[in-house]
Amino acid sequence: MNVSAEQQDLIQYAIRLGDDSLILGHRLSEWVSNGPFLEEDIAQGNIALDYIGRARMYYSLAADIHNQCGEMNVKSEDDYAYLRDERQYQNHLINELPRGDFAYTTVRQLIVDLYNVYYLEALKQSSEAQLSAIAHKAAKETSYHSRRSKQWTLRLGDGTAESKLRMQNALDDIWGYTHEMFEQDELEQRLIDRGVAVDCARFKQAWEQDITAIISQSGLKLPEAQWSVRGGREGYHTENLGHILTELQFVHRSIPDARW
Amino acid sequence: MLGGNVMLVIPTKSPVQFEREQYRRHSAVPELWAVLDRVTDPEIPVLSLWDLGVLKDIKRLGEQVTVIITPTYSGCPAMDVMSEDIHHALVSFGIKKVSVVVELSPAWTTDWMTARGRDHLRSFGIAAPEDVVATESNIVDEDTRALCPHCGSDDTSLISEFGSTSCKALFKCHRCLEPFDLFKHI
Numbered sequence: 196m197n198v199s200a201e202q203q204d205l206i207q208y209a210i211r212l213g214d215d216s217l218i219l220g221h222r223l224s225e226w227v228s229n230g231p232f233l234e235e236d237i238a239q240g241n242i243a244l245d246y247i248g249r250a251r252m253y254y255s256l257a258a259d260i261h262n263q264c265g266e267m268n269v270k271s272e273d274d275y276a277y278l279r280d281e282r283q284y285q286n287h288l289i290n291e292l293p294r295g296d297f298a299y300t301t302v303r304q305l306i307v308d309l310y311n312v313y314y315l316e317a318l319k320q321s322s323e324a325q326l327s328a329i330a331h332k333a334a335k336e337t338s339y340h341s342r343r344s345k346q347w348t349l350r351l352g353d354g355t356a357e358s359k360l361r362m363q364n365a366l367d368d369i370w371g372y373t374h375e376m377f378e379q380d381e382l383e384q385r386l387i388d389r390g391v392a393v394d395c396a397r398f399k400q401a402w403e404q405d406i407t408a409i410i411s412q413s414g415l416k417l418p419e420a421q422w423s424v425r426g427g428r429e430g431y432h433t434e435n436l437g438h439i440l441t442e443l444q445f446v447h448r449s450i451p452d453a454r455w
Numbered sequence: 456m457l458g459g460n461v462m463l464v465i466p467t468k469s470p471v472q473f474e475r476e477q478y479r480r481h482s483a484v485p486e487l488w489a490v491l492d493r494v495t496d497p498e499i500p501v502l503s504l505w506d507l508g509v510l511k512d513i514k515r516l517g518e519q520v521t522v523i524i525t526p527t528y529s530g531c532p533a534m535d536v537m538s539e540d541i542h543h544a545l546v547s548f549g550i551k552k553v554s555v556v557v558e559l560s561p562a563w564t565t566d567w568m569t570a571r572g573r574d575h576l577r578s579f580g581i582a583a584p585e586d587v588v589a590t591e592s593n594i595v596d597e598d599t600r601a602l603c604p605h606c607g608s609d610d611t612s613l614i615s616e617f618g619s620t621s622c623k624a625l626f627k628c629h630r631c632l633e634p635f636d637l638f639k640h641i
Contacts, residue, residue, distance in 0.1 A: 234617070248530025
């Protein structure tokens with residue numbers, strides 16, 4: 196039995212969402228033992244774990260569908276995380292950007308958390324039961340994440356001249372990567388038509404309003420620059436992803452299937 | 456018509472908890488539930504998986520026992536250990552085939568935690584989700600105060616929304632000066 200085109204779409208979609216979560220989770224995990232103070236260090240670790248947990252759930256879903264289709268090569272979550280190369284990863288580029296300073300991480304996290312508030316709310320309605328279940332679980336966590344990101348944005352944006360400058364620089368550097376998060380290719384359009392995938396266009400305006408509100412409240416300015424970068428969903432990445440994967444996959448590739 | 460024997464029933468436990476207990480009471484394998492009562496959260500050893508609300512169901516089909524659990528948080532690193540502990544407990548009890556299935560839906564909520572579990576948490580030095588005072592929403596924020604599990608004072612304040620694990624927030628008590636964790640409502 197072969198995987199039908201519809202199932203193939205669903206597998207790809209689950210992998211994409213898994214990639215977004217895994218790569219961002221990995222970036223956040225880089226703060227562990229480097230946080231500005233102990234509690235914040237722990238908070239970053241908590242949030243990184245939530246994202247990596249989501250990646251596991253999305254990849255496991257992809258593997259389950261693959262395996263149910265009776266394919267010869269049985270797959271697991273680990274195959275997707277550890278044995279794919281850069282061009283096969285389909286995460287949005289914003290997730291792979293280096294962690295930068297704490298302002299940079301905060302701005303990225305604000306953008307992604309507020310996006311996820313809407314994204315997961317919509318994914319709860321997915322006709323695919325397991326995607327909906329993952330969204331129900333993750334949305335609860337995101338309500339905590341987004342509150343924290345807003346607090347930090349206020350604190351740093353409305354803080355010292357130095358913290359404000361760093362926040363503004365981060366915002367100017369990252370903004371061009373947000374547009375890609377609202378673009379959908381044919382694959383996602385097919386899944387939207389089937390009621391499986393989230394139609395980001397529906398919440399773009401609401402998300403922009405939320406971002407604008409918190410940014411102006413923090414004394415920062417939304418960039419006017421028109422540049423934008425895209426390509427993540429097609430497997431075209433910045434130079435950063437390769438570096439992440441070498442670190443992320445090193446142990447598994449050196450000692451395949453090793454167990455603790 | 457109501458007669459003279461009208462009894463005022465004061466609900467002492469939530470409907471959700473009542474439902475859980477009824478489900479367990481009518482299970483065909485009470486001995487297996489008892490076995491798993493000895494399996495605890497590896498991070499909070501005073502809390503059994505049942506009391507935590509993570510243990511959802513136990514089914515037996517001949518030699519095969521299937522245990523259904525649900526994760527607290529997506530990235531909870533304790534889930535794998537819990538699965539292994541369940542496996543080990545049932546195998547030691549003489550069950551030959553054990554499988555542990557992780558179900559995500561409906562999503563776990565602290566409402567499933569039993570009253571006994573909440574008491575055990577407090578005696579372990581962790582405030583239970585309902586020990587929160589002075590908050591408008593269920594979300595823990597900077598205005599949240601929680602009853603100190605050590606001295607009972609409500610003169611406490613939040614240190615961090617994220618404690619030693621995802622499920623907990625970190626507080627300090629201004630009366631006894633001890634720090635403590637709060638199990639967050641989710």
